[in-house]
Amino acid sequence: MxxxxxxxxxxxxxxxxxxxxxxxxxxxxxxxxxxxxxxxxxxxxxxxxxxxxxxxxxxxxxxxxxxxxxxxxQLHGGKRMIPETGTARWRVLREQALGDGVLDNAVLIFVELNKRPEEKRWDWWLQLKQRAIERALDHLENDAGGLVGRIDLGTISIAVALAYLDLRGAVGQWRTGRPALATWFADFAQRPSMIATAPPG
Ligand SMILES: N[C@@H](CCC(=O)N[C@@H](CS)C(=O)NCC(=O)O)C(=O)O
The missing domain is CATH 3.40.30.10 (Glutaredoxin)
Structure with a gap:
């Protein structure tokens, strides 16, 4: 492939x-x-x-x-990253949607700040996207206990989204006021899979 x-x-x-x-x-x-x-x-x-x-x-x-x-x-014989049935499946898929949604908003912020000419920047749009990310982060802070110890597509999606916020700085200091999420991410970020896939430089 x-x-x-x-x-x-x-x-x-x-x-x-x-x-x-x-x-x-x-x-x-x-x-x-x-x-x-x-x-x-x-x-x-x-x-x-x-x-x-x-x-x-x-x-x-x-x-x-x-x-x-x-x-x-579906190509491997190990533990499924997407549970096949039950509430665990919908939790993982919803977490993927939330992580991807954070990323969609963060990429739009990146485009607004880096690809659009500065004189055409649209603050209303920027702030709308930033508020969506802030709300998602607050939700994740409240749910952070449910992330601990899990390796699946839900936790992968959230970790990758947080790492991208660090890379691009889309919402500034996202850890401030979110200690549980920050602690969970610090631990997840040490996984060999996260280290092996870090963007260069
Ligand atoms: N929903 C897509 C989003 C992918 C996406 O936004 N990719 C960006 C890079 S981060 C891209 O290829 N942008 C190029 C473009 O929009 O022309 C997915 O989950 O794969």
Whole structure:
């Protein structure tokens, strides 16, 4: 399998952490692309020109990151990263949605601050996105006890989202006032899967 990726994409990192956790990292080769420049090999596999995009051995492709993670989770014989049934399944999928939602908002903030000309910056939009992230973080602080000791797609998604906030500084000091979440993340960030997938530099 070939993963079309970029080094800083947090959605790619979610897939990469899962690959390490389930022991499939050696099955995937990586092709570095810039989705923003719409390269032909990427748009051929994913008309949305987004990473991650997974190219399968039969030439087919899968996107986006939740679909790729679901596919990969069915390729190994170990403990499922997405529980198959019950309340645990819906908790994990909801946590993935929350982590991905934080990332969607953080990426939009990054675009507003780094790609849009400064004179066209829209403060109302920026603050709307920042408030969504702040509310998600407050929710996670209240729920942090339920994250402890778990390795699944829910906790992976949340950890990757928090790491991206550190990388881009989308909402400043997110740890302030959220000690339980900060402590949980400090521990999760030490996992070999997180260390192996850290963005360069
Ligand atoms: N929902 C998608 C989001 C992926 C995404 O936003 N990827 C960004 C990089 S972080 C991208 O490829 N952007 C290029 C573009 O929008 O043209 C997923 O979960 O995979």
């Amino acid at each position: 070939l993963l079309r990726h970029s080094h800083t994409s947090p959605f790619v990192r979610k897939v990469a952490v899962l690959l390490h956790e389930v022991g499939l990292a050696g099955r995937v080769t990586f092709d570095t692309v810039d989705g923003w420049s719409e390269p032909a090999p990427l748009t051929a596999d994913n008309p949305l020109s987004m990473v991650p995009t997974l190219v399968l051995d039969d030439g087919g492709s899968l996107y986006d990151s939740p679909v790729i993670c679901d596919y990969l989770d």
